[in-house]
Amino acid sequence: DAGVTQSPTHLIKTRGQQVTLRCSPKSGHDTVSWYQQALGQGPQFIFQYYEEEERQRGNFPDRFSGHQFPNYSSELNVNALLLGDSALYLCASSLDGREGLFSSYEQYFGPGTRLTVT
Amino acid sequence: SQKIEQNSEALNIQEGKTATLTCNYTNYSPAYLQWYRQDPGRGPVFLLLIRENEKEKRKERLKVTFDTTLKQSLFHITASQPADSATYLCALEGSSYKLIFGSGTRLLVRP
Numbered sequence: 720d721a722g723v724t725q726s727p728t729h730l731i732k733t734r735g736q737q738v739t740l741r742c743s744p745k746s747g748h749d750t751v752s753w754y755q756q757a758l759g760q761g762p763q764f765i766f767q768y769y770e771e772e773e774r775q776r777g778n779f780p781d782r783f784s785g786h787q788f789p790n791y792s793s794e795l796n797v798n799a800l801l802l803g804d805s806a807l808y809l810c811a812s813s814l815d816g817r818e819g820l821f822s823s824y825e826q827y828f829g830p831g832t833r834l835t836v837t
Numbered sequence: 838s839q840k841i842e843q844n845s846e847a848l849n850i851q852e853g854k855t856a857t858l859t860c861n862y863t864n865y866s867p868a869y870l871q872w873y874r875q876d877p878g879r880g881p882v883f884l885l886l887i888r889e890n891e892k893e894k895r896k897e898r899l900k901v902t903f904d905t906t907l908k909q910s911l912f913h914i915t916a917s918q919p920a921d922s923a924t925y926l927c928a929l930e931g932s933s934y935k936l937i938f939g940s941g942t943r944l945l946v947r948p
Contacts, residue, residue: 828880
């Protein structure tokens, strides 16, 4: 059973460029969340996708956008890259909870994409 | 303001001892709290989830407590081993579907 996979593993971009990161969730999972993790910090929630729609967003500018496909895989797009966007980008998948409003079941994380902006 | 605080200083203990890590939060009322392990250069790995109506949860050598009055969770690893050395992250739901992580505590277990 494949876990969460992300591509690419590493990426180097120049300020002002655009980047697309990809994620395939764990088999059977229908929800994908994206996180940004700076060195020495915990992951910061960017957004979550469920049923091909963004249903929750963290405190990130509109330069960060995403998409979820019918097969539950997802993309994270970042436009107009800044030096401060350099970080490890993590994708996590989960199974949408059935317990009402608070449904954050355990998240299965991928290995991440290390983005460096120069 | 809302905060999740974990001890930023590394915890250095001798093999065989019990490691205790702390997670404090303010201005949240989480229904769940989770603990993850993260090794360098890798994604976090889920360890335990504890609900607000549970005081304690165990899994093998791991134990988590959750005190909603103190707004604190304690994470214990008994009979620690060098392989337990990693960064441990606590996380809670800041709002619907939004998981908020602490900055993590690094644990070093000396042989």
